[in-house]
Amino acid sequence: GGASKLDTMTVDLDLLLTAETHNFPSGVAPYPGAETGAGGRMRDTHATGIGSLLVAGTAGYAVGNLRIPGNEQAHEDLAFKYPSNLAPPLQILVDASNGASDYGNKFGEPLILGYCRTFGSRLKNGERREWLKPIMFSAGFGQIDHSNLEKTEGDIGMLVVKIGGPAYRIGMGGGAASSKAGGEDEVNADLDFNAVQRGDAEMSNKLNRVVKACVELGDKNPILSIHDQGAGGNCNVCKELIYPKGGTLDIRAVKLGDATMSVLEIWGAEYQENSAMLIYPESVPIIEQICARERCPFSILGSIDGSGRVLLIDSQAPPGSIIPEDLD
Numbered sequence: 001g002g003a004s005k006l007d008t009m010t011v012d013l014d015l016l017l018t019a020e021t022h023n024f025p026s027g028v029a030p031y032p033g034a035e036t037g038a039g040g041r042m043r044d045t046h047a048t049g050i051g052s053l054l055v056a057g058t059a060g061y062a063v064g065n066l067r068i069p070g071n072e073q074a075h076e077d078l079a080f081k082y083p084s085n086l087a088p089p090l091q092i093l094v095d096a097s098n099g100a101s102d103y104g105n106k107f108g109e110p111l112i113l114g115y116c117r118t119f120g121s122r123l124k125n126g127e128r129r130e131w132l133k134p135i136m137f138s139a140g141f142g143q144i145d146h147s148n149l150e151k152t153e154g155d156i157g158m159l160v161v162k163i164g165g166p167a168y169r170i171g172m173g174g175g176a177a178s179s180k181a182g183g184e185d186e187v188n189a190d191l192d193f194n195a196v197q198r199g200d201a202e203m204s205n206k207l208n209r210v211v212k213a214c215v216e217l218g219d220k221n222p223i224l225s226i227h228d229q230g231a232g233g234n235c236n237v238c239k240e241l242i243y244p245k246g247g248t249l250d251i252r253a254v255k256l257g258d259a260t261m262s263v264l265e266i267w268g269a270e271y272q273e274n275s276a277m278l279i280y281p282e283s284v285p286i287i288e289q290i291c292a293r294e295r296c297p298f299s300i301l302g303s304i305d306g307s308g309r310v311l312l313i314d315s316q317a318p319p320g321s322i323i324p325e326d327l328d
Contacts, residue, residue: 016142026136030095043228052144060137106201164274166257171270222283249302
């Protein structure tokens, strides 16, 4: 994890392909929706196995009729109505493309190819077909050391640690909101906007450099398992790591960017640029050293204890308080 002389070594690298869509957020708030879609996919790449390396990215967009002012097309029905809680197709295409490209530029991953589709029409049977809820597709190429392909299943004594940006009250309920049909539930537009994450490509770069440094340690890689934090925030990514043996986590160990957040918000917010890992206790010093060098926040949330349960405690709660979560 520290400075060393240059050396040569032979590594068996496998090609890595990852892809995801970020459709609902890119419809509600195209620029941040697309940039966090690209960012999440980047973390999916480095969180493959027990860590991998990014190479390049791609992007694709599918939206409704553009109706470009002064350049409307014959097939574009100007009478078509669009959901008030989603941006117009033209804005989605422009802003989403800018968001994904800008994030990749700031992070340092080149966007090397992609596609674009626009369609909206009234069929002969009267049915309207159109991409009201857009498709924002992000994919990436990477490479992974063949020896890093398999994650280690959690075992008693392993620590659950978080690396990356602090928690904010953003991305609340994004997983549920994304499951709705395009334009559904227009009266709750404020909730839809709150479900969109905000991107921080600089923090993403720091986080990725930590993972890259661990991978480059070769057989001394301290990562046992790693998962990107996405939909559901801490309550999803931490459960994935401690399953099936269970463990105890302290919600107050999560680093906050907003001290006014409730326990529920800290547990469920989908704040970006964050990953969770399993490591052995003896690996804490090297992880702390790498994170300090890269100026990347690091915290220990808890450990696997063999209880078969998810026990979330609040170490700052008064005696006798209700335990935030205790699940089989």
